[in-house]
Amino acid sequence: MSDEMLEVGVNVPDDMSPPPSRTFQSSAEKWLAFAAPYLFGLFFLGGWEAIVRIEQIPVYLLPGPLLILHTLITDFAILLPNLIVTLRTTLLAFLAAAFGGLLLGLLFTFSRWVERTLFPYAVILQVTPIVAIAPLIIIWVNNTQIALLICAWIVAFFPIVSNTAVGLNSTDRNLIDLYRLYGASKVQTLFLLKLPSALPYYLAGLRISGGLALIGAVVAEFVAGTGGTQSGLAYRILESGYRLEIPRMFAALLLISLTGITIFVCLSLLSNFLLRNWHESAAGE
Amino acid sequence: MTQTVMELTPSRVATESAVYRPLISLKSVGKVFRNGTEALRRISLDIPSHPQFVSLLGPSGCGKSTLLRIISGLDTCSSGSVEWPTSMHDVQARPLEQVGFVFQEPTLQPWSTVFDNVYLPMRLKGQRRKDAHDRVMEVLKLVHLDGFANNYPRQLSGGMKMRVSVARALVMKPKLLLMDEPFAALDEITRLQLNNDLLELWQAQGLTVIFVTHSIYESVYLSDRIVVIGARPGRIVADIPIDAPYPRSEEFRTSSVYNEHCRHVSAQLKAAMGRPGESSP
Numbered sequence: 001m002s003d004e005m006l007e008v009g010v011n012v013p014d015d016m017s018p019p020p021s022r023t024f025q026s027s028a029e030k031w032l033a034f035a036a037p038y039l040f041g042l043f044f045l046g047g048w049e050a051i052v053r054i055e056q057i058p059v060y061l062l063p064g065p066l067l068i069l070h071t072l073i074t075d076f077a078i079l080l081p082n083l084i085v086t087l088r089t090t091l092l093a094f095l096a097a098a099f100g101g102l103l104l105g106l107l108f109t110f111s112r113w114v115e116r117t118l119f120p121y122a123v124i125l126q127v128t129p130i131v132a133i134a135p136l137i138i139i140w141v142n143n144t145q146i147a148l149l150i151c152a153w154i155v156a157f158f159p160i161v162s163n164t165a166v167g168l169n170s171t172d173r174n175l176i177d178l179y180r181l182y183g184a185s186k187v188q189t190l191f192l193l194k195l196p197s198a199l200p201y202y203l204a205g206l207r208i209s210g211g212l213a214l215i216g217a218v219v220a221e222f223v224a225g226t227g228g229t230q231s232g233l234a235y236r237i238l239e240s241g242y243r244l245e246i247p248r249m250f251a252a253l254l255l256i257s258l259t260g261i262t263i264f265v266c267l268s269l270l271s272n273f274l275l276r277n278w279h280e281s282a283a284g285e
Numbered sequence: 286m287t288q289t290v291m292e293l294t295p296s297r298v299a300t301e302s303a304v305y306r307p308l309i310s311l312k313s314v315g316k317v318f319r320n321g322t323e324a325l326r327r328i329s330l331d332i333p334s335h336p337q338f339v340s341l342l343g344p345s346g347c348g349k350s351t352l353l354r355i356i357s358g359l360d361t362c363s364s365g366s367v368e369w370p371t372s373m374h375d376v377q378a379r380p381l382e383q384v385g386f387v388f389q390e391p392t393l394q395p396w397s398t399v400f401d402n403v404y405l406p407m408r409l410k411g412q413r414r415k416d417a418h419d420r421v422m423e424v425l426k427l428v429h430l431d432g433f434a435n436n437y438p439r440q441l442s443g444g445m446k447m448r449v450s451v452a453r454a455l456v457m458k459p460k461l462l463l464m465d466e467p468f469a470a471l472d473e474i475t476r477l478q479l480n481n482d483l484l485e486l487w488q489a490q491g492l493t494v495i496f497v498t499h500s501i502y503e504s505v506y507l508s509d510r511i512v513v514i515g516a517r518p519g520r521i522v523a524d525i526p527i528d529a530p531y532p533r534s535e536e537f538r539t540s541s542v543y544n545e546h547c548r549h550v551s552a553q554l555k556a557a558m559g560r561p562g563e564s565s566p
Contacts, residue, residue: 174392177359181386182409182457192408196396277437278395 105164348519
């Protein structure tokens with residue numbers, strides 16, 4: 001009895017740590033392992049800056065990283081409204097996908113018929129390139145903002161539906177038996193057992209969809225090419241390209257990347273927070 | 286020697302005093318799976334209402350787990366019937382609260398604490414968390430886990446998870462505890478410890494335990510009755526009383542009586558396996 005209890009707290013299974021040949025032994029090595037990606041980034045950016053300066057490459061071909069950073073700061077007032085527009089489209093599409101995907105995933109597990117009937121179309125929607133259908137959607141839907149939203153939603157929707165459906169179907173059979181044994185109602189089984197079981201899968205779907213919603217929004221903006229006050233970062237990239245304001249174009253691109261990274265990090269933090277106590281994917285955080 | 290042994294065995298004491306009214310009565314139970322495989326044939330078995338420790342012993346694939354599922358109501362039989370003569374429920378209804386089930390795996394909800402895992406059956410019956418608190422802590426104490434109520438399953442060892450599973454099965458005060466090879470996946474040292482703790486629990490709680498196992502040694506150590514099941518189709522080939530007194534300890538495990546029982550059960554099992562069902566496909 002007491003021997004078992006001693007094991008509490010040292011519960012990291014052996015297979016959690018990397019194999020011996022791949023562990024970093026000394027503290028210097030550990031520091032290097034931590035710094036390696038940053039060092040590579042610095043090396044890359046430094047090389048870029050050096051080549052631009054030594055070869056005297058004109059800014060309309062390739063601006064250096066320092067100039068891009070400088071442009072991002074000076075032009076931030078111009079870029080901010082575009083960022084807000086793109087961000088709004090992305091977030092609304094993401095939320096619609098998060099809720100819609102959950103609902104459809106639930107519907108799939110409740111009715112095999114619904115799944116059999118609708119799932120092929122969800123797949124078709126997913127595999128058809130959004131660039132190809134965006135022009136149609138923009139023609140059909142009068143309001144450009146809503147058209148963009150639909151495009152971003154189509155891209156973000158599928159991973160959530162399929163992950164939710166897989167998650168709901170992968171509930172431990174024995175636990176389902178246990179619920180049956182104690183005469184649990186359908187509602188109890190759904191809320192106490194099936195939804196919690198599906199949570200890690202759902203969160204994984206959210207993490208994929210967050211990035212996809214941004215990509216969908218930007219692609220649709222490119223296709224729509226709207227000007228005026230309601231234009232997003234993609235429009236700013238197009239416009240800067242036409243005007244040969246290449247540093248601003250890069251600054252807008254950088255902003256899109258930063259947005260994508262922020263979305264991913266936020267969703268990862270949310271996932272790790274919700275699964276911190278029980279799921280292997282959040283282990284060792 | 287044998288005289289004292291008999292007096293101490295609970296089954297003897299009770300069968301001679303009360304009117305015989307079994308807790309469960311299996312009447313010629315048969316099970317044929319949808320693919321045509323005959324899993325069980327004409328199983329007739331009475332489980333008495335006084336505390337008994339019954340092991341269902343047989344090779345893997347002999348249908349002993351199926352039999353346990355039929356007794357619990359998780360599965361239905363294709364022929365015959367399962368009756369609960371002492372139950373207030375009618376024959377067809379599943380005797381919900383009366384049965385605790387321990388699966389081969391701990392089968393815990395990884396997102397719930399130890400407390401909430403044990404509280405689950407009461408929660409499903411609509412009991413409030415506050416009202417259930419004392420009972421949950423009581424059963425956690427029974428399995429020696431009262432200090433771990435707020436831990437999550439992934440913080441526990443395999444043996445401790447199994448204890449949580451046993452606590453959950455006991456929380457509704459069942460009359461019958463069904464265990465489906467519960468300790469098969471554990472290391473030997475943990476398994477022996479859990480065997481002793483289970484016996485202690487069984488004696489203190491006045492439960493009837495039906496314990497499915499494929500280990501001759503485990504079944505002889507634990508049981509006061511071993512039902513040997515032969516394979517293809519699953520059928521009862523021997524019903525062997527183990528007349529050794531409780532509490533049993535490590536001493537019993539190394540005694541000649543224990544060895545004698547093991548040899549006897551082993552011989553029955555071997556005979557059963559060498560003689561498959563005459564008309565099996």
